Amino acid sequence: MPITIEKLSPHVGARITLDPARIGDPAMTEALRRAFADHGVLLFPRIGTSPDIHVALSRCFGRLQVHPVNRNQVEGFPEVVDMSYTPPRRPGDLSYHAVYRIEGRELAGWLPWHFDLSYMAEINHGSMLRALEVPPEGGRTGFMDRIRLYELLPDDLKRRIEGLDVVYRFQPDMMKRRYCRPADMALVAPSMKAGMFDGDVLDRDFPPVAHPMVYTDRDSGRKVLNVAPLFAVGIVGMDDPKGDALLGAVIDHCCTADFAYFHRWAVGDMIIWDNWRALHSAEGVPPHHPRRMQRTSLAGDYGLGRVLGKV
Numbered sequence: 001m002p003i004t005i006e007k008l009s010p011h012v013g014a015r016i017t018l019d020p021a022r023i024g025d026p027a028m029t030e031a032l033r034r035a036f037a038d039h040g041v042l043l044f045p046r047i048g049t050s051p052d053i054h055v056a057l058s059r060c061f062g063r064l065q066v067h068p069v070n071r072n073q074v075e076g077f078p079e080v081v082d083m084s085y086t087p088p089r090r091p092g093d094l095s096y097h098a099v100y101r102i103e104g105r106e107l108a109g110w111l112p113w114h115f116d117l118s119y120m121a122e123i124n125h126g127s128m129l130r131a132l133e134v135p136p137e138g139g140r141t142g143f144m145d146r147i148r149l150y151e152l153l154p155d156d157l158k159r160r161i162e163g164l165d166v167v168y169r170f171q172p173d174m175m176k177r178r179y180c181r182p183a184d185m186a187l188v189a190p191s192m193k194a195g196m197f198d199g200d201v202l203d204r205d206f207p208p209v210a211h212p213m214v215y216t217d218r219d220s221g222r223k224v225l226n227v228a229p230l231f232a233v234g235i236v237g238m239d240d241p242k243g244d245a246l247l248g249a250v251i252d253h254c255c256t257a258d259f260a261y262f263h264r265w266a267v268g269d270m271i272i273w274d275n276w277r278a279l280h281s282a283e284g285v286p287p288h289h290p291r292r293m294q295r296t297s298l299a300g301d302y303g304l305g306r307v308l309g310k311v
């Protein structure tokens with residue numbers, strides 16, 4: 001076998017070991033694609049720190065997005081975006097990530113369960129993260145498999161959500177979000193980007209979009225629980241307490257930590273996830289610890305999202 005595959009956790013993912021010198025070999029690429037289709041989340045422990053190997057490995061899974069004008073683009077690598085957290089240099093300075101206090105801990109870069117771009121009609125196929133500097137505590141990334149989440153959903157909820165769509169709206173201010181806001185959460189320091197998104201900008205640039213609550217994976221024929229808790233605001237046509245309760249019940253299911261794998265990063269680790277199938281979350285880091293991560297993204301769209309226009 002050109003790669004070895006081990007289960008990563010009871011409900012999600014696989015750990016892959018391979019010979020980096022053979023990346024690009026057609027038999028290895030075929031095996032990697034099959035593993036990606038089977039598991040949705042693949043960990044490559046300590047495989048390398050260079051953007052070259054990151055790009056080469058990412059390309060095994062499909063066409064990469066190129067970011068021609070992106071301030072976070074890594075120089076010389078238009079497919080690689082920097083996702084690092086850097087602590088403010090002076091007290092009172094703002095960083096690229098907001099800092100929140102949650103359950104008594106201050107955390108920068110905390111993000112609850114989501115798939116990327118849920119607030120857009122087009123959803124890209126996936127992303128691969130690479131760790132370059134990890135904090136001594138915190139900084140874990142959580143993953144869940146939405147095919148498995150559908151299998152684990154009680155039959156009663158499966159029946160009630162069939163054929164429904166979820167509405168999503170981009171809202172950078174966590175304190176204004178409808179779901180995934182812990183009761184004891186407080187904003188400690190806003191992101192330096194916070195002022196860019198007033199209500200007019202959000203209305204103009206981020207109209208509400210809808211995605212089906214369940215869809216069938218084209219390759220496997222298995223059903224995917226297509227709910228991203230982070231930016232969800234309601235169910236189409238159910239703008240009432242019944243709809244709120246139904247979505248709340250599904251979101252509670254999607255936030256069940258027992259169904260998740262939380263990765264504590266080591267330098268050189270890479271993880272790719274299928275954004276059409278996995279949820280991920282960011283635990284956040286203590287604000288004084290830097291965390292250096294870079295990311296590539298797989299291009300594509302699953303074709304089921306739609307813009308709803310103004311509401």
Ligand SMILES: [Fe+2]
Nearest residue numbers: 114115116280
């Ligand atoms: Fe994300």
